[in-house]
Amino acid sequence: MISNKKALEMIDVISNMFPNAECELVHDNPFELTIAVLLSAQTTDISVNKLTNTLFQKYKTPEDYLNVELSELENDIKTIGLYRNKAKNIQKLCQSLLIKYNGKIPETHQELESLAGVGRKTANVVMSVAFGEPSLAVDTHVERVSKRLGICRWKDNVRQVEDKICKVVPRERWNKTHHQLIFFGRYHCLARSPKCDICPLLEDCREGQKRYKASLKEA
Ligand code: SF4
Numbered sequence: 210m211i212s213n214k215k216a217l218e219m220i221d222v223i224s225n226m227f228p229n230a231e232c233e234l235v236h237d238n239p240f241e242l243t244i245a246v247l248l249s250a251q252t253t254d255i256s257v258n259k260l261t262n263t264l265f266q267k268y269k270t271p272e273d274y275l276n277v278e279l280s281e282l283e284n285d286i287k288t289i290g291l292y293r294n295k296a297k298n299i300q301k302l303c304q305s306l307l308i309k310y311n312g313k314i315p316e317t318h319q320e321l322e323s324l325a326g327v328g329r330k331t332a333n334v335v336m337s338v339a340f341g342e343p344s345l346a347v348d349t350h351v352e353r354v355s356k357r358l359g360i361c362r363w364k365d366n367v368r369q370v371e372d373k374i375c376k377v378v379p380r381e382r383w384n385k386t387h388h389q390l391i392f393f394g395r396y397h398c399l400a401r402s403p404k405c406d407i408c409p410l411l412e413d414c415r416e417g418q419k420r421y422k423a424s425l426k427e428a
Contacts, residue, residue, distance in 0.1 A: 236265075333345060
């Protein structure tokens with residue numbers, strides 16, 4: 210694993226590449242954001258935005274999601290993956306929101322994570338994006354990028370990845386860094402075809418070096 214100093218230098222390079230990175234899930238309030246994050250599991254933000262563009266016109270409150278049969282909600286979100294599970298989770302979330310918090314999204318990590326269907330990643334995104342509280346959610350992009358660069362170990366779980374990045378990056382930068390790492394993974398260090406040949410981090414990146422050497426052998 211690389212030193213904290215080196216890790217921060219790498220993250221600084223990524224920050225400079227994507228200075229304007231931000232949440233790409235379209236939403237108007239914390240409730241819509243929470244629903245959008247639940248819908249986004251293993252699906253692109255583009256697909257979620259396409260869906261929520263109409264979904265949020267029909268469903269505005271937790272009651273709205275509970276006033277329909279599960280099959281109707283499933284039908285309304287069936288354009289995205291895992292829609293059956295997601296429909297079930299949305300109704301469970303809305304039920305627990307009404308029971309515990311009067312239908313309002315709570316503003317602490319602990320309360321958010323007490324809601325059905327809300328895990329640490331979702332809670333971190335909501336705390337950061339909706340309430341501006343320093344948090345660093347680890348999604349598939351953040352995990353892949355930080356492991357490829359050697360900031361974390363391959364065997365680290367998502368909580369260990371989160372802890373490591375939060376140790377390296379100053380707290381006031383956590384929210385921005387979260388989006389910048391996502392943009393870097395989404396648009397540059399892609400899962401299947403990372404752009405190593407034009408990457409400013411190639412020299413120091415263990416995964417990039419491995420790929421570069423393999424490509425030389427193939428040539
Ligand atoms: S060198 Fe390749 S694998 Fe490494 S960070 Fe850059 S794009 Fe990703």
